[in-house]
Amino acid sequence: MSEIQKTDVVVIGAGPTGLFAVFECGMLKMQCHVIDALDMIGGQCTALYPEKPIYDIPAHPSITGGELINKLEEQAAPFDPVYHLSQQVTKLEKQDDGSFELETNKGTKINAKAVIIAAGVGAFGPNRPPLEGLLQYEGTSVFYMVRKREDFRDKRVVIAGGGDSAVDWALSLADVAKSVQVVHRRPKFRAAPESVSQMKQLDEDGKIELVVPYQLEGLKGEGDQISAVVVKDFDGNTRDLEADILLPFYGLSQNLGPIADWGLELEKKHLNVDPTTMQTSEEGVFAVGDIITYQNKLKLILCGFSEAAMAARAAHAYAHPGEELHFEYSTSMGVPSE
The missing domain is CATH 3.50.50.60 (FAD/NAD(P)-binding domain)
Incomplete structure (x- = not known):
C-alpha cells in the first residue's frame, strides 16, 4: 500500500495557469504538489507550440510557448513544488475533516487541504x-x-x-x-x-x-x-x-476524463465557478483557466493568471479557516531565496 503524501494544495494541471497557481500559493506559504498527464510541464504551450510566439503576455511583446513555461517554472521553483508527471488523477474524495484525498492511475496518493484544477481542455491527445x-x-x-x-x-x-x-x-x-x-x-x-x-x-x-x-x-x-x-x-x-x-x-481529441465523474457542476464540459473566488460547486475545490466557465469568461492565458491569484487566496481561506490573511504586494513580501 503506497504511502499517502500530504500537502497544502494539489494543483491538477501543469500548464501556464497551473504553474502560476503554484507561485501564488507559495507566496501565501502554501506548499503544492502538481499532477499532469503529460510527461513534461507546460501543457499545450509545450506540447503544441513551444517555438511559436505569443503576443498577449504582459511585459513580453513576444515570447514563445517554451520560453513562457521556462520562466513560470523558474518563478515557481523557490517554493519547491513536487511534480507528478505522466499521471492522471483518477479519484478525488473529500474527507471528514474537509481535506481531500487524491489518487492517480499510477497509485500515487496525496492528502491536500485544498485542490486547484487547472487542467486546460482536460485530457488531450492527437487524432x-x-x-x-x-x-x-x-x-x-x-x-x-x-x-x-x-x-x-x-x-x-x-x-x-x-x-x-x-x-x-x-x-x-x-x-x-x-x-x-x-x-x-x-x-x-x-x-x-x-x-x-x-x-x-x-x-x-x-x-x-x-x-x-x-x-x-x-x-x-x-x-x-x-x-x-x-x-x-x-x-x-x-x-x-x-x-x-x-x-x-x-487536431486533438479532448475530454474531461475522470474530472467529469467527480460530481462537480458542469456546463457544456466546463466547470462552473464563482468568478470572485474560482470555487467550484464543491467547497475547497477551485478551478482556473480554460476548463472553467462564468459570465464573460475569456480564454486567455493572462486571465488564467488572474484566476490563479484569486483561487490561491480563496484556497488559503479554506485550508486555514480563521487565519487572517493580510494582503501584501510582492515588492514588500519578496520571495524565498533558493
Missing part, C-alpha cells in the same frame, strides 16, 4: 490517422508535435493536414529540413490566409511541395524508421513520398 503499423513509428519517425525544429534539420519531412499547425510548421521547417511535402485532401487550407499565401509561394519557388488533393494511405519502413509515406488521390492512384519524418496534424 491519429488510421494507418497500419502507425504505432511502431511513433516517437521515432512519426510525431504529432514539434518541440524543437532543429530536430528536423536535413530530414525529409511529410506534413499531413490543412489547419494552422500544418501550415505554420511547413513555413518554419522549410528553412531547416532537406525537403517538406504537405499532404492535404483539398487545395483549400483552413489556416490564416497570409500564412497560406506564404506557403503557396514556397511551393511555387520549389522550396516545398504541396501534395494535393491526396490523403494518407500507408507507411513504408523498417523497424521504427519510415522510408516513405504512401498517399492516394480520389481516383485511387497512389504515390510514394520519400520521407524520414511524418507529422500528422489532425
